[in-house]
Amino acid sequence: MSKDTIVIREIKPEDNQQIEQIIRNCFHEFKIPLEGTAYTDEETPRMFESYQNSNDVYYIIDNNGEVLGGGGIKPLKDFEADVCEIQKMYFSPKVRGKGYGKLMFEKCLQSAKELGYKQCYIESAPQLKAAIHIYESYGFKHLKSGLGNTGHYSCGVWMIKDL
Numbered sequence: 001m002s003k004d005t006i007v008i009r010e011i012k013p014e015d016n017q018q019i020e021q022i023i024r025n026c027f028h029e030f031k032i033p034l035e036g037t038a039y040t041d042e043e044t045p046r047m048f049e050s051y052q053n054s055n056d057v058y059y060i061i062d063n064n065g066e067v068l069g070g071g072g073i074k075p076l077k078d079f080e081a082d083v084c085e086i087q088k089m090y091f092s093p094k095v096r097g098k099g100y101g102k103l104m105f106e107k108c109l110q111s112a113k114e115l116g117y118k119q120c121y122i123e124s125a126p127q128l129k130a131a132i133h134i135y136e137s138y139g140f141k142h143l144k145s146g147l148g149n150t151g152h153y154s155c156g157v158w159m160i161k162d163l
Contacts, residue, residue, distance in 0.1 A: 005063050005064050006061060006062070006063045006068070006095075006100070007061075007062050008059050008060070008061055008062075008100075008103060008104060008107055009059065009060055009062055010057060010058065010059060010060070011047055011048045011051060011058040011059065011060050011070065011072075012048060012060075013048045013049075015047070015048060015060050015062075015067050015070075016045065016046060016047050016048050016049075018066070018067035019047050019060060019067050019069075019070045019090075020044055020045050020047065022067065022068070022069060022070070022090050022091065022092050023038060023039070023044055023070075023088060023090045024039060024044070025092075026090045026091075027039045029093075030125070030127040030128060031127060032125045032127050032128075032154075033125075033154040035154060036151065036152055036153040036154035036155075037125070037152055037154050037155065038087070038088050038090075038152065041088075041151070043088075044088070047070070047072075047088070051072050051074070053074075055074075055075055055084075055115055056072065056073055056074040056075065056084075056115075057072060057073055057111050057115075058070060058071070058072030058073075058087075058088070059071055059072065059104060059107055059108070059111075061091070061095060061100050061104060063094075067092075068091065068092040068094055068095045068100070069089075069090060069091030069092055069095055069100065069101070069104065070088065070089070070090065070104075071086060071087070071088065071089030071090075071104045071105065071107075071108050072086070072087050072088055072089075072108065073085070073086060073087070073108050073111050073112050073115065073117075073120075074087050075117075076121050076147060076148040076150075077148050077149045077150055078148050078149035079121075079147055079148035079149075082116070082117055082118040082119065083117065083118065083119045083120075083121055083147070083148075083160075084112045084115070084117040084119075084120055084121065085120070085121045085122065085123070085148070085150070086105070086108050086109075086112075086120060086121075086122050089101070089104060089105070089108070089131070091104075096130075101130075101131070101134065102134060105134060105135075105138070109138070109163070112163055113163050117163055118162065118163055119160055119161065119162055119163060120140075120160065120161050120163055121147055121148070121158070121159070121160050122135055122140060122157075122158070122159045122160075123146060123150060123152050123155040123157065123158055123159075124155060124156075124157040124159070125154070125155055125156060125157065126156050126157055128157075132157060132159075135159050135161075136159075138161065139161050140159035140160065140161045141159060141160060141161065142157070142158070142159055143158040143159060143160055144158075145158060146158045147160070
């Protein structure tokens with residue numbers, strides 16, 4: 001795997017199966033509950049189709065056709081229109097610790113600003129300590145409870161940031 005062959009690009013229909021597998025594998029690896037999380041979302045098997053509106057986007061880390069991770073932006077469901085959510089950001093162990101998660105996170109934050117959002121919301125699981133540390137380092141503040149209607153009652157970590 002060479003840095004020269006890794007790109008962050010928008011999702012394509014043929015990426016669905018690979019990104020679904022990465023998402024599902026992370027839940028087992030980190031022992032995150034399956035119910036009340038992205039694991040059981042109806043979007044997870046059809047990520048391309050789920051991010052085709054003008055106010056959302058999903059990015060893939062691609063290494064010569066191998067999907068190594070992804071992350072996206074969507075309006076926070078059943079909440080104020082100018083608040084987005086960073087969603088379904090998961091990575092293969094092959095790219096963790098190499099800075100790609102941070103690049104993906106920055107790309108999502110930049111897209112949120114370009115799409116006109118004023119705040120960005122994140123839900124996470126307490127098991128994902130490295131991710132939570134990154135969110136904190138970018139100025140995300142912890143909330144006492146969740147916002148909107150994501151259906152992710154098993155997450156337990158809620159954060160928000162002004163853009």
